[in-house]
Amino acid sequence: MRKNIVAGNWKMNNDTKETKSLLKDIRKGLKKVSLKNTKVIVAPSFVNLNTAVKVVGNSKIKVAAQNMCAAKSGAYTGEISADMLKSIEVRTVILGHSERRAYFGETDAVLKEKVASALNQKMKVIFCFGEELKNRKENTHFELVESQIKNVLFHLPETAWKKIVLAYEPVWAIGTGETASPEQAQEMHAFIRKIITDKFTAEIADNVSILYGGSVKPENAKEIFSKPDVDGGLIGGAALKAADFLAIIAAI
Ligand code: PGA
Numbered sequence: 001m002r003k004n005i006v007a008g009n010w011k012m013n014n015d016t017k018e019t020k021s022l023l024k025d026i027r028k029g030l031k032k033v034s035l036k037n038t039k040v041i042v043a044p045s046f047v048n049l050n051t052a053v054k055v056v057g058n059s060k061i062k063v064a065a066q067n068m069c070a071a072k073s074g075a076y077t078g079e080i081s082a083d084m085l086k087s088i089e090v091r092t093v094i095l096g097h098s099e100r101r102a103y104f105g106e107t108d109a110v111l112k113e114k115v116a117s118a119l120n121q122k123m124k125v126i127f128c129f130g131e132e133l134k135n136r137k138e139n140t141h142f143e144l145v146e147s148q149i150k151n152v153l154f155h156l157p158e159t160a161w162k163k164i165v166l167a168y169e170p171v172w173a174i175g176t177g178e179t180a181s182p183e184q185a186q187e188m189h190a191f192i193r194k195i196i197t198d199k200f201t202a203e204i205a206d207n208v209s210i211l212y213g214g215s216v217k218p219e220n221a222k223e224i225f226s227k228p229d230v231d232g233g234l235i236g237g238a239a240l241k242a243a244d245f246l247a248i249i250a251a252i
Contacts, residue, residue, distance in 0.1 A: 001037065001207075002206065002207050002208060002209045002231055003037055003038070003039050003209050003231070003232075004037055004038040004039070004209070004225075004231050004232045004252050005038070005039045005040075005041060005165060005209050005211055005231060005232040005233075006038065006039075006040055006041070006232050006233055006235065006245075006248055006249045006252060007040075007041035007042070007043065007064065007094075007126060007167075007211065007232070007233070007234050007235065007239075008041070008042045008043065008235050008236075008239025008240075008245055009043050009066065009094060009097070009213075009234055009235065009236050009239060010042065010043055010044045010045065010066075010239060010240060011066070011099070011236060012045060013045075013240055014044060014045065014048065014240070015048075016047070016048055016051050019044050019045075019048040019051050019052055019055070020051060020055055022240070022242055023042065023052055023055040023056060023061070024055060025242035026040075026042070026061065026242050026245060026246065027055070027056065027059050027061060029242055029243075029246040030059065030060060030061065030246065030249070033246060033249055033250050035060055035249075038232070038249065038252050039060075039062065039232075040060055040061050040062070040249055041061070041062045041063070041064050041092060041126075042056075042061060042062075042063055042064070042239070043063070043064040043065060043066050043094055044063070045066070046065065046066070046067075046080055049063060049065060049085070049088055049090050050088045053088055053089050053090065062091075062092060063089075063090050063092075064090065064092035064093060064094055064126065065080070065085050065090050065092070065093045065094065066093075066094050066097070067080070067093070067094070067095070067097075067100060068080060068081070068082055068085065068093045068095065068114060068117075068118055068123070069081055069114075070110070070113040070114045070116075070117040071117070072117075072121070082117065082118055082121035082122075082123050083121070085123065086121070086122075086123070091122070091123055091124060092123065092124040092125070092126065093118050093123050093124070093125055093126070094125075094126045094128060094167075094234075095111060095114050095115055095118065095125055095126070095127055095128070096111045096114075096115075096127050096128040096129055096148075096152065097128045097169075098128065098130060098169060098171045098174060099174075102171075108147070108148060108151035108152055109151070111127075111151075111152045112151060112152045112155070115127060115152055115153065115156075115164075116155075116156070119156070119160050119163055119164075122163075123163070124163045124164070124165070125163060125164050125165070126165045126166075126167055126211070126234065127152065127153065127164060127165070127166055127167065128167040128169050128213065128234065129145060129148035129149060129152075129166075129167075129168065129169070130145065130148075130168055130169040130170045130171055130174075130213075130214070131144045131145055131170055131171065131172075132144075132170075132171045132172060133171070133172035136170070136172065141170075141188070142188075142191055145168070145188060145191070145192065146191075146195055149166075149192065149195060149196075150195075150199075154199055158200055158201065158204060161196075161200065161204045161207070161208055162207075164208060165208070165209045165210075165211065166192060166208060166209070166210045166211065167210075167211040167212075167213050167234040168185070168188050168189060168192065168210060168211070168212055168213070169212070169213035169214050169234060170184075170188075170214050171214075172214075173213075173214025173215050174213065174214045174215070174236065175215070175236055175237060176214075176215060177215050178214075178215060179214055179215040179216065179217075179220050179224070180212070180214060182223045182224045182226070182227050182230075183227075185212045185224055185227060185230055186227035186228065186229055186230060189210045189212070189227070189229035189230055190229045192210055192229075193205040193206070193208075193210070193229055196208065209231040209232065210229060210230065210231050211230075211231060211232045211233050211234045212224055212230050212232075212233050212234075213233055213234030213235070213236070215236075215237070216233040216234075216235050216238060216248060217238050217244065217248070218238065218244050218247035218248055218251065221233065221247070221248040221251035221252070222251040225251055225252045232252055233248065235248055
């Protein structure tokens with residue numbers, strides 16, 4: 001059975017003090033939430049990953065990185081490798097976020113390399129993708145999402161899927177306050193499962209968790225998560241407040 005996941009993408013927010021305090025609050029709050037079949041992940045900035053790992057300790061919260069270099073080591077100024085992440089017990093990485101694509105030139109080709117490298121180095125990957133508003137207006141959003149998944153994931157062996165979580169994040173809904181309707185999310189998630197079934201197997205498609213991301217808030221989480229193919233969320237803004245993040249987790 002696939003897992004429900006609520007993951008907080010903190011982006012470039014929170015210094016070390018804030019990281020500690022937010023995580024302590026989440027940890028405390030989680031004691032009152034039943035986490036049946038639900039995984040909680042937080043992704044602070046690189047500099048605070050070590051702190052985060054220490055603060056979450058042996059609680060149910062897992063820590064993920066927001067990015068990773070495809071190369072194993074060497075002359076890549078400013079980059080972080082899988083080995084460095086694993087050396088501080090971080091074994092999950094978010095790849096393909098629309099902000100990485102838009103502001104840091106991460107193309108499907110770059111992401112294909114990064115995802116393959118992360119998986120080869122035994123990391124778990126939360127792979128993000130999603131259409132822009134113009135695609136939806138032109139009715140090319142299914143085509144676009146299919147190409148993003150195909151270009152990055154279709155060459156992988158079937159066994160890789162055990163280590164992959166998908167995050168559908170329509171770009172027009174990220175940080176805008178505009179959310180895809182639960183029906184729009186469900187429609188896309190069902191489509192994603194179908195293309196994975198067609199290329200791989202129904203079992204793989206059925207077992208992969210597909211998260212929705214884009215202005216998920218305590219007020220809309222329950223309705224979005226109630227859709228059969230939505231297995232949780234990748235949360236930006238609302239993951240920065242313990243009460244909101246906890247309410248979103250409780251909604252699942
Ligand atoms: P948002 O961000 O929840 O602030 O829209 C989601 C994301 O970028 O993952």
